[in-house]
Structure formats: C-alpha cells, structure tokens
Amino acid sequence: PAALPPAPLGFTDVNLNSRNTYEVSRRRSTPEHLPHGGTAPAEPAPPPQEPAERARHRAGIAGAGSSFAEFFTRNFFTKRTKELKPAVQSAPGWKLFGKVPPRENLPKDSKIIQQEYEARTGRMYKPPPPSARRKNIEFEPLSTTALILEDRPANLPAKSVEEALRHRQEYDEMVAEAKKREIKEAHKRKKIMRERFKQEENIASAMVIWVNEILPNWEGMRATRRVRELWWQGLPPSVRGKVWSLAVGNELNITPELYEIFLSRAKERWKSFSETNSENDTEDAGASVADREASLELIKLDISRTFPSLYIFQKGGPYHDLLHSVLGAYTCYRPDVGYVQGMSFIAAVLILNLEEADAFIAFANLLNKPCQLAFFRVDHSMMLKYFAAFEVFFEENLPKLFLHFKSYSLTPDIYLIDWIFTLYSKSLPLDLACRVWDVFCRDGEEFLFRTGLGILRLYEDILLQMDFIHIAQFLTKLPEDITSEKLFSCIAAIQMQNSNKKWAQVFASLMKDNKEGDKNHSPAPKS
C-alpha cells in the first residue's frame, strides 16, 4: 500500500479521458475484480518488465468494453509521466480506482495472476530462513516454505538420521520439481507480457499518429492506405469519438445550438404530456402514430432496456437523462422518423464516446444514411433489398453454409434485423461492437453486412451442425466470449466482390431489378 502513487497522478489521468468512459469503467468494475495483482505491493522489478506487467493487467480490461479507453489513456499517460517522474512510474497507479479487469476473456491469465500474487506475498512475507541447514539452497519454492517443518516439535521424539536424510532428499526433489515448473511458467508469463507490451505499444503509437498526424490533416489523409490500415486495427478509444464524428460527417449541418432548441422543445412536450397525461399533443396533432411513438413513455421504456447490465442508462443511472435528451431531441428534429426501437442502443454507444451535443449530431447524421434510414423507417421493401444483397455475398463467401440455411428456409431477416438495427451494439460485446463501428465509419453500410458474414464464417462449423431452431437461437444470441482477433480475421477473409461487382453495384442492380418489375429477374440470388 505504501507503494501506491499519490492520488493526483491518477486524477490527472482521468482528465485526459472522456468523462464518459471513466464513469463507465468505474461502474463496471465490481469488487470481485479488485484484488489479485492489484493488491500486490510493487516489487523492485527491472524497468522493462514493469510496464509490460501493467500492460498485462490492462489488456485484461480490454474485455470490459469502454473501460478499454480508460486503460489505454492511462497507459499513454504513464508513458509520458515516466520521463517526468521516474520514481512514481513503477507504482501500479490504476489500481487506485479499482478499475481492474474483468478477466472473462483471459481465463488462463487470472490463474497466472493468482499464482503470481501468491508467489509475491510468499516472497514478501517469507520469514527469514529458520535454520542454517537450508542456507545453501539458493532456490526455494515459495509455496512450500511455510509448510515444511524440518524438525519435529519439541514435545515429540526427534527424527532418526535416516528419516531426516530421506525427508531432506524428498524436499530437494520437490524443490527441483517446483523450480522447473516455476521457470517454465515464468517463460510463459514473459512471453505473454511481451505480447501485451507490444500491443500496448502499438495502441500508444497509434494514438500519437492519430492525434498528431491524421486528425490535423483529416481530409487529406483519411483515404490513404496507411490511415485505412491503421483504422482497421481499431481506433484508440481516446480518439474514437472524434474519428467517428469526422467520418460520419455533418451533412445535416446541425449545430449544438440547434440541438438545444430541439431538446427544449422535447422537454416542453414531455412536460405537457405529463401534465395532461394524454398523448394528444396540441402542436403536432395529426401524425398520431409518430406522436405516440415519440412519446415520453415509449422512450422511457426503451431506455430502461438499453444495456441493462451496465446500470448506467436506467433510471437513476448517470446517463439516463442524457440518453433521454438525445432521443427526445431527435424525435422533435425528425418527426417523420420518430423514435424507433433500436435507436436507444445507437444513441447509448455514441453517448459513451462523445459529448452530448456531438453525440446528437453524430446520431442524427448516422441515422440519415440510406441504410439506416431504410431500416428505421421500416421500409420493408428496401430492407428486403439489403437482405438480398447480403445473400449474394453470403452465397459467394460461404456457399456451404448458404445452402444449409436455404435447406431450412432460414432467411437472413431473422438475425440481420437485430444486427443492423443496433449496429451490433446489442448482439456483440460492447468493445467489439465499437471496433465494428470503427470500420463501419470507414467503409459504410457494406461493412455492417460484411461483419454479419464474418460472424457466420466464425461460427460456420458449428452452424453447419445445427438445425433451423438452433441456428436461429444461436444467431439471435451470440456467444459472449467472442473475441475481436477471431472475429476480425474472419471479417477480413470475407470478400465483398461478386463476379467483379462490389457491394454498391450489387445493391444498385437489385434496386434496378425492382424498378423493371419482377418479371425477368428475381432479386433473390439463385444458385
């Protein structure tokens, strides 16, 4: 505990971060995650090892969604502090806040951490060698130190010479065995640390590049190969919101002031709503359905069902009002669209990464994209076009699975509706969903469908074994242990080319087919 860093360090760290991410990660960490490595006093480790070690802890956080941002920024900060305050840097500052990794992604790692912790405490509190006889042993397995009584207690008869000798021999064997094991584990640990360290370095250097090079020259660089590649790797959480905003753009020319106007309009409506307790709005009577759906109650109900496990958007949670505001303002801004289920998830993800007005601007512009507009207006015939285009690439990329699904008449709407409406934020772990959003911002709607194919590819082998009902159940509730490495390598393997036609061309030709009438061409792909 004495080794913990002074609080100001930690708090400066937090300032570097978006307020939002900090809150979230704080909320997400639960006491059961606190401990292990976290409480272990810092030991004098060689400098390169210490950051690597922290990297390992941090990488554990990666599974915790938005806290990724937190730990990353922290890392960057630590790196800079290191030069300034070398004395402080060895301390595990992040532990102060209890933002310690839920380790569900790294089941093996938690074991290692536990062992390490035990080992450390053992070393820390190891009593001085009790007898001169053992001083010549330079290695002692820590776990056994306290357990082995060399001599019998005084009230018992002493060991015979042979017995003592045998015990000694057995002990030596145990020591040798344990040593071997510990060396092996140390190697393994080191390797993991090196990888984590490298990962951390990558993110840190990526952030420097984003902040110093790309963002200042956004228009000139956004389409370059180098930026696109870096983008694919995932946006550093600290610039994520900014890049999303830039990439989504602001075609609608919404200003923060405009947001305030619509927000106050929404507030008025809610006020009159709760006063009269009726939904006959005085102003916009007429569009009754949209009105009803834009009603306070409906948004309220849905907010309580948005990321319920995070406990931040629900009533009394820190972001409840914020989410309410963004959605309410939107329904006033776009009464033609209104509030549609699924929107709350999109707004929530934006709120986690952007300030309120920016989140609204990104939200409105995002929903104004053709694909999102088609879905949120529930333009069924357009949606079917998207599904048909998806099936073209499905058949192209995963012909076996495609036929398997066909044999059960399993149509993509069963799983795609949920995926596309919420941009995967409901169906994938939050951190992974954010990575999908990253590339969605880069590549547009096509990437949403490519991600869908990536998911199918990832689980192709299991899906091929399943029948209709199990496939439908599986795809509408994906496994929670899905990792970004695996998913993104599967997405990368999906080719968005169909006999030299790209997504946009395939989609356009499906639209054309529709206009010509369904006489000759069927929009559905034929095998």
Add this chain to the structure above:
Amino acid sequence: IPTARWVPLAPQGLSMDASKKVDLKIIIIGALGVGKTSLLHQYVHKTFYEDYRTTLGASILTKVLAVDSSPLKLQIWDTGGQERFRSMVSTFYKGSDGCMLAFDVTDRESFEALDNWRDDFLEKVIPREQDFPMVVLGNKIDLSDRQVPEATASAWCKEKDIPYFEVSAKNNINVAEAFETLAKQALSRYKGIFESYLTDSIKLTPNDKPKQSCC
C-alpha cells in the same frame, strides 16, 4: 408411393409421421412493452427479470411439453412490438400453428391495439383461416393501476371466440395455462390438417400426372 408434391396446407416443417414428436410454431405478438418477452421467459425458464432488452426482429425459445401424453415441442417466436415493426414482424407469421395476443391491463392502448394485431395476423398468416388457434393474454394483473377491466377484455374475446387469460408474468399467474391452452388448440388443428392431408393426397394421387416432383 408418389412423393408429396401437392402440399396446400402443410405448414413449414410439418412432420408427416404421426408417431413422431410434433413441432409447433407459436408466435407471440402485441404492443410494445406489454411483457411478451417476460411471459415467454416465465413460461420457458420460470424466471422473471425486470430488465429485458428490447426485442428487435424475432427471438425464439423452445419448450417441450406433453399434451394428452404425446410429446409436443413448442417453438415460440418472440417479436418486437413497436407499431411500425408490424410489417417486418409479419414475415415471421409464416408457418405459425398458434398465435398469442398479449396486452397490458394497465395500458388501455395496448388493449385497443389488439384488433389491429389480430387482423394483421389473420391477414398475413399462411395458410389463412379465420378460426386460427389463438389466445389473448392480459398481462400485469399484479399491478394496481389497471386500465382495462376484466369484463371488457373478456367481452372482446368472447365476441371473437378466443380464450382469454388474465396473467402476471411477474408472479407467474396463469402463464402456463395460457400457453397450454394454445398448444392444445394448435395441436388439434395440426392433427386435422394432417388427417385431411393424408386423405386428400390419397384421393388426389391417382389423378395426379407424374410431373417433376422438384423444381
């Protein structure tokens, strides 16, 4: 035996072997927030949570039960309830064997919406028939601020000859009864179709020209 080419009534996945376990598809529809997902989870998992996530599109649960000592596997489709999703949700009606209409007794509008949901279902379900197996569930009777009197709901159902159940997903009141009633109705309809299918195909087979059985 000629292959079954003429399949006018057979719902999707209809098993042609009477002794085998029967799979029935049940769909639950109704306005947003009436507790469709909760009802389903109470029935299938015997649990109730306050915090279900919004249902978009459809999600499916299964439950095996015995009706008159024959095993029956229910495939229950949960759907999103927002008004404007109706056209989207209706694609999932296809092949249903039974329909569960749900409303919230503390929300008058959800009751008034029943007409629309029912009409929409009967209009779009394949195959179409007017006496389709259906039950109505008035949920949330555990709450005090009731807006729909039992008599009102009963009258509506009686007029349309649909069994009505006052239920609470939260307190597990009447939930299983409602599902089982629907399952029985759906099963007897299914058996009827199955029998008529057999007789029809036997009758029709001799006249049937040996066309290609596959397209």
